[in-house]
Amino acid sequence: MSFDRLIEKIVEKQNPTVAGLDPKLAYIPEYIKEESFKKYGKTLEGAADAILTYNKGLIDELYDIVPAVKPQCAYYEMYGWYGVRALAETIKYAKSKGMFVITDGKRNDIGTTMEAYAIAHLGETDIDGEKEEAFGGDALTVNGYLGSDGINPLLTICEEKDKGIFVLVKTSNPSSGELQNLEFRGDETVYLHMGRMCEDWGKKVVGKYGYSGVGAVVGATYPEMLTELRGELPKTFFLVPGYGAQGGGANDCKGAFDQNGIGAIVNSSRGIMCAWQKIEGLDEKDYAKAARQEAIRMRDDLKSVIGEMKLK
């Protein structure tokens, strides 16, 4: 259980970014939607079909330069079980292209229920002796509000299957401080406390490059806290949202990385997915090429700040 596989992919591609796949219908070119609606009508099934086509097109243009994708469950659930089927097929497709898949579900519960989520998203389901992968992601985002009872069931499966989790620590949104910034015992914040729990949950299994399989979500929109947390949590790998559309720049992300240029992966969703909508006169069939262009720009932007990424 570690993020070794992810770190190796990042270093190989010299790219510490993950492409978020949050496929709202408004982001999908008309020609794709038309084709799907022709087959299935303007239905949940039609929308889900369009999403899958759109995602596959993006993955085809990204897999050789971007190490990971992060599908956000909400945008699939919005299209019912058809959408969830498109999620499963997107994960399968991305993995077939060698990408590391972070399923962004922010799941949370306790005991056997959390175990069910862990099996669903990272493990294998036992059906009276026969085993099948339900979704098969490489990592899952989770919410630690329920404490160790909500995290321990994940660790067992992460160890067995060499998977990882990212726990929400300091999120990128404006109101994240309402709870996360509360200070107790005089000076420790809720987010730092949560971060320390991550460090503790992960301490048993630390990978080759110094990071455990228990990562933390820390937003680029709070760069000082990002730097603070990097210092406090040396074994915790970061998933950093907030770059691009949410306002964070490369310099805001810098504090997430260690002296080898590793320790974090920065997400961009709309920035990459919707790049095609910002280029005037672009043929919408080139939507994925525009995504590739933006992914390269983002990679170079981050690299200019963090330098070369090295496996120690």
Added chain:
Amino acid sequence: MSFDRLIEKIVEKQNPTVAGLDPKLAYIPEYIKEESFKKYGKTLEGAADAILTYNKGLIDELYDIVPAVKPQCAYYEMYGWYGVRALAETIKYAKSKGMFVITDGKRNDIGTTMEAYAIAHLGETDIDGEKEEAFGGDALTVNGYLGSDGINPLLTICEEKDKGIFVLVKTSNPSSGELQNLEFRGDETVYLHMGRMCEDWGKKVVGKYGYSGVGAVVGATYPEMLTELRGELPKTFFLVPGYGAQGGGANDCKGAFDQNGIGAIVNSSRGIMCAWQKIEGLDEKDYAKAARQEAIRMRDDLKSVIGEMKLK
């Protein structure tokens, strides 16, 4: 936006309980599994088919005496998109029988992503002008770690569609205090702070019976905190897990109710679902009758403590 519809069903049936539908394969009688596996093999599809049959059998025996069901998403996701299809069909079936459906997903995210979850589970999805319900529950459990940005998108849809949410406040598990019991500003705990945020989020729309559409999850396993929170949060309706299998009894739940015997709904999952496994010599085909028996016992147990439920 309120829990008026739920409260009316509770009072009509004189039963403040919700039956959790957490259908692990181990809980399902052999004859149901055999039939499904004969059709689809020991596959995710076969398991999902068995779950749906099992759930429908339970609902048929419960709908006239129990006001609500609470399917737990994890146990459906464990069987992949087939399982999620069984979830959608379970919700539809329970609603067709007049039950109030609480989708237990503990979803959480920010902005448009949280809006997508709200649309998925409580609203209607817009597919280029055509509208469809993706899942169609009446209420959704959510996690408030991200603050108002993660709750506000739900409120809009709850108001439009007369739906509700339950925010995790003080959960029933042993480790819930690791984060939730932290004290800041000298004496206020994280759980009380979260509870006060619920009271605040709900204050705009309070229903006929004094409760808003923003409820709180508070475990029966911490009866003193349950009583404390009832006093502090007069407009917040409670979803109370922890009765039965987790160790809570009727007396532990008492503090959740107001002087009219309303203000809360108590969940039992395994207690009801697995009742058939505890009766020696029972024909497994009577699994749903055993569930009914246990639901009646639980109803009478709670009623003996809280008395008659009245709409003021």
